[in-house]
Amino acid sequence: METSSNLLSLIGFCLLISASGFLTFLLISRNDQIRQLKEILTKLRKSFDDLDEQAKLIVKTDLELNKAQEELDRRLNGLDALQKVSRLISTTLDEEEMFKRINQSLVTQVGFEKTAVLIYTENRKLIGRILIGIPTEEVKRILSSFENYQPLLSTLKEGQTLSSINAPKQHREFVQNIFNVEHFVISPIITQHGILGIVFVGNSINSFPITEGDEELISILANQISQSLENVRLFEEVFLSTKNLESKIQDRTKELASALEQVQNVSRIKSEFISAVSHELRTPLTSIKGYAALLMSGKLGDIPDQVRDRLARINTHSDNLVKFINDLLDIARIESGKAEMNLTKTSLVQMIENVHDLLTPQLQNKNIQWKMEIDPLIEDIAADHNQLERVVINLVSNAIKFTPEGGTISVKAQKINDMIQIDVTDTGIGISEKDVKRLFDEFYRVDNQINQNLKGTGLGLSLAKKIVEAHNGKIKVTSQLNQGTTFSFTVPIYKEAPP
Amino acid sequence: MATKIGIGFSEHPHPETAAKDAGFLSKTQLDEDKIDFSIVLSTTHYSPQKTLPILTNILNSSKLVGASTAGIILSDTVKTRGIAVITISSSEFDFGIGSVHGLKHQDSFQAGSHLAKNTLNNFSPRGRQGFLFFADPNILNYTQFLKGIQSIFGNILPIIGAGCSDNFRFQETFQLYQNEIFNNSAVGIILGGHMSIGLGSRHGWRPLGKPRFVDESDNNVIKTIDGKKASFIYKEFFSHEADEFLSNRLSTLSLLYPLGVYVEGSQEYLLKNTSILPDGSLTSQGNVPVGSRIHVMIGNKDSCRQAAYEAALEAQKNLMDKEPKLLLIIESMTRLKLLSRNAAHEIRKIKEVFGSSTPIIGMYSNGEVSPFQTIDRFKSPLLQNESIIVTALG
Numbered sequence: 001m002e003t004s005s006n007l008l009s010l011i012g013f014c015l016l017i018s019a020s021g022f023l024t025f026l027l028i029s030r031n032d033q034i035r036q037l038k039e040i041l042t043k044l045r046k047s048f049d050d051l052d053e054q055a056k057l058i059v060k061t062d063l064e065l066n067k068a069q070e071e072l073d074r075r076l077n078g079l080d081a082l083q084k085v086s087r088l089i090s091t092t093l094d095e096e097e098m099f100k101r102i103n104q105s106l107v108t109q110v111g112f113e114k115t116a117v118l119i120y121t122e123n124r125k126l127i128g129r130i131l132i133g134i135p136t137e138e139v140k141r142i143l144s145s146f147e148n149y150q151p152l153l154s155t156l157k158e159g160q161t162l163s164s165i166n167a168p169k170q171h172r173e174f175v176q177n178i179f180n181v182e183h184f185v186i187s188p189i190i191t192q193h194g195i196l197g198i199v200f201v202g203n204s205i206n207s208f209p210i211t212e213g214d215e216e217l218i219s220i221l222a223n224q225i226s227q228s229l230e231n232v233r234l235f236e237e238v239f240l241s242t243k244n245l246e247s248k249i250q251d252r253t254k255e256l257a258s259a260l261e262q263v264q265n266v267s268r269i270k271s272e273f274i275s276a277v278s279h280e281l282r283t284p285l286t287s288i289k290g291y292a293a294l295l296m297s298g299k300l301g302d303i304p305d306q307v308r309d310r311l312a313r314i315n316t317h318s319d320n321l322v323k324f325i326n327d328l329l330d331i332a333r334i335e336s337g338k339a340e341m342n343l344t345k346t347s348l349v350q351m352i353e354n355v356h357d358l359l360t361p362q363l364q365n366k367n368i369q370w371k372m373e374i375d376p377l378i379e380d381i382a383a384d385h386n387q388l389e390r391v392v393i394n395l396v397s398n399a400i401k402f403t404p405e406g407g408t409i410s411v412k413a414q415k416i417n418d419m420i421q422i423d424v425t426d427t428g429i430g431i432s433e434k435d436v437k438r439l440f441d442e443f444y445r446v447d448n449q450i451n452q453n454l455k456g457t458g459l460g461l462s463l464a465k466k467i468v469e470a471h472n473g474k475i476k477v478t479s480q481l482n483q484g485t486t487f488s489f490t491v492p493i494y495k496e497a498p499p
Numbered sequence: 500m501a502t503k504i505g506i507g508f509s510e511h512p513h514p515e516t517a518a519k520d521a522g523f524l525s526k527t528q529l530d531e532d533k534i535d536f537s538i539v540l541s542t543t544h545y546s547p548q549k550t551l552p553i554l555t556n557i558l559n560s561s562k563l564v565g566a567s568t569a570g571i572i573l574s575d576t577v578k579t580r581g582i583a584v585i586t587i588s589s590s591e592f593d594f595g596i597g598s599v600h601g602l603k604h605q606d607s608f609q610a611g612s613h614l615a616k617n618t619l620n621n622f623s624p625r626g627r628q629g630f631l632f633f634a635d636p637n638i639l640n641y642t643q644f645l646k647g648i649q650s651i652f653g654n655i656l657p658i659i660g661a662g663c664s665d666n667f668r669f670q671e672t673f674q675l676y677q678n679e680i681f682n683n684s685a686v687g688i689i690l691g692g693h694m695s696i697g698l699g700s701r702h703g704w705r706p707l708g709k710p711r712f713v714d715e716s717d718n719n720v721i722k723t724i725d726g727k728k729a730s731f732i733y734k735e736f737f738s739h740e741a742d743e744f745l746s747n748r749l750s751t752l753s754l755l756y757p758l759g760v761y762v763e764g765s766q767e768y769l770l771k772n773t774s775i776l777p778d779g780s781l782t783s784q785g786n787v788p789v790g791s792r793i794h795v796m797i798g799n800k801d802s803c804r805q806a807a808y809e810a811a812l813e814a815q816k817n818l819m820d821k822e823p824k825l826l827l828i829i830e831s832m833t834r835l836k837l838l839s840r841n842a843a844h845e846i847r848k849i850k851e852v853f854g855s856s857t858p859i860i861g862m863y864s865n866g867e868v869s870p871f872q873t874i875d876r877f878k879s880p881l882l883q884n885e886s887i888i889v890t891a892l893g
């Protein structure tokens with residue numbers, strides 16, 4: 001019994017040892033698992049933390065990218081709207097229309113809740129030209145507050161753009177308060193002549209804040225408005241001034257037309273008077289000349305030499321008077337348009353040679369050299385032969401008259417476009433600048449020694465001018481005292497009428 | 500007559516002219532004298548006091564509802580100002596409309612159930628296919644509001660909702676009901692009759708970093724996360740950038756990196772835009788219960804476009820091969836802000852699925868409600884932000 005009891009105790013003891021070993025083994029094994037699990041958990045935590053750190057990096061990069069993208073989007077939107085606004089306002093020259101074109105949708109596209117464009121009137125009062133997102137009942141208070149807050153206006157007048165980012169505290173709070181916004185940009189509409197107005201944009205507290213890009217954008221918008229406004233106003237000024245000028249020109253033209261009519265009337269009356277008087281004078285003169293010639297012929301009996309001499313003088317003076325009257329009549333006829341030029345094909349060379357032949361005795365008397373420098377093949381002219389010859393005779397006669405002995409008279413002709421210009425040049429005493437200006441006036445005679453000794457009417461050059469002008473030509477004179485004078489006149493080249 | 504739909508839009512600066520233009524355009528496109536149902540979507544640039552009398556006069560619609568929006572989605576473009584009018588004349592579709600007021604001060608569950616009851620009272624005894632509502636976003640407790648609606652309609656009827664918006668001002672939205680203008684209200688529409696609805700909803704954001712857990716919350720206020728003040732989650736990621744939250748209700752951070760709440764049984768995280776309260780708590784639209792697994796989320800323009808595409812695919816699939824007659828888009832206004840110039844790209848993606856012939860109309864909302872797959876048998880309506888809901892009516 002005792003043996004079996006001991007055996008059982010031994011067995012029990014062995015089992016106890018084994019169980020305790022097994023338990024110990026189990027305990028060790030579990031501890032190992034827990035340790036391993038702890039290690040895994042630590043690793044897992046570490047991975048999560050690493051993941052979180054990576055996520056933070058990703059988020060920060062993503063945030064920066066998003067902000068850049070957002071700013072870019074806003075800039076693009078703003079630029080797009082700005083480009084549209086610029087195009088729209090720069091294509092009108094009407095101030096009302098200009099502001100009408102900056103409509104709400106465009107301004108909204110720039111990305112602000114509130115927009116105001118305030119403009120100074122002529123009497124320097126601010127008025128709201130564009131008001132978007134600002135209640136009508138608030139406008140009066142805003143304008144009045146603005147005008148009464150000089151420090152901000154002074155800063156704006158200097159051309160500074162202010163915003164909720166850069167404005168001094170006092171200004172910032174003022175703008176935030178009067179417009180009831182948190183974020184804003186305010187920029188002057190300024191030109192070289194001063195401030196024309198103000199552009200304001202703003203957002204409320206819950207909206208996006210302003211960026212530097214917005215400042216630039218609004219500054220550009222204000223600049224664009226100022227340029228367009230200046231253009232519009234300049235145009236209005238020019239338009240009004242042109243209208244005024246046109247009105248003045250019309251008035252002046254009417255006055256001139258009326259004066260011209262009066263002058264023409266006077267001239268016509270003068271011509272008619274001269275014509276009537278001349279006719280009345282010429283008839284008795286013809287009789288005087290006739291009777292003088294009859295007496296001189298001796299048909300009525302011999303006359304003493306002294307009487308003959310006096311009769312010869314009567315005859316000469318009568319001739320002079322007839323010539324004078326004829327010249328007057330010609331001038332009157334040409335002026336009144338009654339004397340039409342009979343333009344025919346005329347050889348200039350032939351005409352000049354005729355004049356030369358006619359005046360050769362006078363040339364020879366003063367030993368004046370005659371030079372004719374005209375191309376024999378020069379085109380024929382369209383002229384009233386008799387009238388134009390009178391012009392040439394007049395000019396050459398004058399040249400002979402004022403050229404001292406041994407001098408030279410030359411006649412040249414050259415083609416200028418459709419005209420032939422004839423120059424009669426002498427080496428005479430010349431004409432002063434003062435006299436040149438009046439040389440073609442009727443009855444004007446240059447006051448010099450020669451004219452004092454030789455009688456003249458002062459009608460020759462006036463008549464010559466009228467004849468040339470009746471040929472659609474022009475006459476002019478250039479002269480230098482003691483050097484000589486050149487008279488130049490133009491006449492048209494003859495053209496065959498088309499068959 | 501089967502179903503005719505007209506869509507008119509105007510962005511004329513003068514409210515009266517815009518209303519007149521949009522109304523006439525819609526009616527002309529509809530080409531029917533009798534209008535059964537109209538929806539008016541308007542940005543807050545237009546005073547409804549000036550536009551609604553003109554619209555009711557022109558449309559003479561038997562049922563009209565409307566809402567303020569941050570933008571309007573059209574078939575080819577997106578507009579951030581304007582008025583859109585949708586007119587429907589149909590012998591197949593049926594609509595019931597209702598409204599509820601005083602959302603800020605009323606028990607949200609009661610408000611939800613009142614809205615549902617009122618709408619139901621206006622609906623003929625035909626088959627209900629879905630419930631759509633436009634609500635002021637300042638509902639006391641959105642979760643309770645939705646439960647209130649479900650208490651009347653049950654758990655099966657799809658519920659779609661859009662928070663009205665006032666273009667990021669967060670001050671006052673408006674809701675239109677027949678010839679009345681309301682604030683702080685909700686208007687509802689039962690979509691029914693011989694109609695099929697295909698719904699798809701996505702956001703496109705993905706979780707970032709390790710998961711975190713909400714330790715303490717009170718309805719829509721998240722107080723602590725992982726033992727720290729809730730705002731710490733953003734401070735950890737953005738350090739000083741997170742301060743922006745304090746000065747901007749809808750900051751860039753909140754738009755770009757919303758909180759994602761894991762919902763068991765769902766493939767997508769529920770997105771929440773948040774703001775930081777002075778005590779360091781985070782506040783969001785809709786409740787975030789204690790124990791919620793949350794992440795900071797990340798997305799980009801591509802993922803947004805892809806989400807729009809996937810939402811359209813899902814809507815098409817749920818329409819069960821029926822021909823879509825109208826696509827109604829409810830999209831978060833934050834997506835409009837994010838996509839900015841490229842906002843219309845999402846419409847192109849939707850058209851890749853549905854083609855160009857189906858008319859599209861939509862609004863940018865402040866909070867979207869759509870059925871969300873959870874472990875529950877039926878999809879529950881949940882409020883989230885930054886999402887796009889494509890509803891195809893066929």
